[in-house]
Amino acid sequence: MKRHIILSAFLLAISSVLTAYAAKVVNRTIATVNGDAILLSEFEKNWVAFQEQQKGLLPSDKMNQEWQKETKRRILEQMIDDKILLQQAKKSKVRVSKREQENGILQIKLRFLPKSAQQDMQSILQRQMESRSPEEQAAGPDLIAAWSELAKINKRAVSDVEDKFYEELKKEGLSKRKFEDRIRDQLRVVQLTNEEVRSRTKKPSKEEIEILFNQILLIMQGKKPKNISEQETADLESMSKFFAAQTGERVRARHILVRVPKDASFKDKSAASRKIKSILKKIKGGADFAEMAEKNSDDKASAERGGDLGAFARGMMVPSFEKAAFDLAVGEVSDVVETDFGYHIIKVEEKRAASKLRLDDVKNDLADYLFRSQAQKIYENYIKELRKSASIKININLDELK
Numbered sequence: 001m002k003r004h005i006i007l008s009a010f011l012l013a014i015s016s017v018l019t020a021y022a023a024k025v026v027n028r029t030i031a032t033v034n035g036d037a038i039l040l041s042e043f044e045k046n047w048v049a050f051q052e053q054q055k056g057l058l059p060s061d062k063m064n065q066e067w068q069k070e071t072k073r074r075i076l077e078q079m080i081d082d083k084i085l086l087q088q089a090k091k092s093k094v095r096v097s098k099r100e101q102e103n104g105i106l107q108i109k110l111r112f113l114p115k116s117a118q119q120d121m122q123s124i125l126q127r128q129m130e131s132r133s134p135e136e137q138a139a140g141p142d143l144i145a146a147w148s149e150l151a152k153i154n155k156r157a158v159s160d161v162e163d164k165f166y167e168e169l170k171k172e173g174l175s176k177r178k179f180e181d182r183i184r185d186q187l188r189v190v191q192l193t194n195e196e197v198r199s200r201t202k203k204p205s206k207e208e209i210e211i212l213f214n215q216i217l218l219i220m221q222g223k224k225p226k227n228i229s230e231q232e233t234a235d236l237e238s239m240s241k242f243f244a245a246q247t248g249e250r251v252r253a254r255h256i257l258v259r260v261p262k263d264a265s266f267k268d269k270s271a272a273s274r275k276i277k278s279i280l281k282k283i284k285g286g287a288d289f290a291e292m293a294e295k296n297s298d299d300k301a302s303a304e305r306g307g308d309l310g311a312f313a314r315g316m317m318v319p320s321f322e323k324a325a326f327d328l329a330v331g332e333v334s335d336v337v338e339t340d341f342g343y344h345i346i347k348v349e350e351k352r353a354a355s356k357l358r359l360d361d362v363k364n365d366l367a368d369y370l371f372r373s374q375a376q377k378i379y380e381n382y383i384k385e386l387r388k389s390a391s392i393k394i395n396i397n398l399d400e401l402k
Contacts, residue, residue: 254307
């Protein structure tokens with residue numbers, strides 16, 4: 001887990017889960033930064049929030065004692081960094097406008113919107129951006145205007161969000177003013193960091209982009225570039241997989257799924273098998289595949305699109321499904337294909353041959369990666385500079401942290 005600004009968002013956690021937990025914590029100062037205290041209750045909120053965030057992302061066996069100890073150390077280190085950055089922002093007299101603060105608060109409120117209202121908000125923001133000039137788009141979305149528009153078309157959702165939001169603040173023991181101050185402080189830190197990093201980050205050169213491109217080509221050929229770190233190797237491998245998928249042979253297919261668990265009973269599997277064979281018979285008899293998918297497929301997301309899965313490369317689907325799809329000719333319909341999800345019928349709509357990775361096609365992506373990597377290093381060095389002149393005292397053994 002890299003240290004970066006995003007972890008600062010932990011300080012904004014306002015869920016009722018954290019409230020219930022925090023009520024049990026006996027408060028104490030676990031660290032000080034230039035005399036400013038970091039409290040045990042603050043740490044516990046961040047730790048619980050991070051664990052909740054990781055559920056479903058990390059296997060439970062990976063979240064062992066060693067992982068927990070290292071993660072706690074990094075969270076505490078990030079909290080120290082946050083203190084240092086906020087102190088520096090105040091020292092540098094970084095100011096946040098009322099509008100910026102309101103936008104920050106709205107970003108928190110958006111988390112409370114139900115799914116349907118979130119979709120409404122996305123549509124509003126998309127229309128808003130499409131109607132703005134490139135310069136206005138670069139400034140980011142106008143959440144205040146979007147929220148006002150949402151309130152007109154979905155007044156009930158916005159009203160419910162406001163109620164839930166202030167209810168959570170009350171549970172956390174935060175007044176409206178105190179919460180606004182917290183948001184303002186976080187935005188001051190973000191603004192300070194962006195200014196410092198942006199002023200020191202340079203646009204990648206043509207030579208740097210070409211070197212990165214050649215390193216990716218080596219990895220795609222199964223070779224390892226020389227003189228790069230483990231983290232850089234991992235990043236390059238990730239990009240290589242992405243580009244391999246983009247340039248490799250691709251298939252666009254539809255499917256119909258009759259879902260049945262892998263460990264289902266013989267009776268349930270037999271019933272599912274009879275159903276998928278009946279559907280296949282109708283398709284071979286002339287029934288429209290898309291209509292049959294819409295009416296019968298248990299994959300509801302693709303069923304709404306007539307079973308369309310879009311285009312995919314090798315390695316993106318489970319092996320048996322992938323083999324069947326890539327073996328079919330365009331327009332051809334498969335026999336019944338079994339996977340761990342159940343029984344499928346596949347129809348290939350389009351095929352695209354593999355192509356060669358070209359520098360001109362990916363140079364913008366590579367430049368963005370180099371810029372972000374450079375910015376991350378500059379941020380880390382900036383923190384180190386600030387730490388050198390800071391008085392940091394840790395008053396707790398990490399093993400004591402539950």
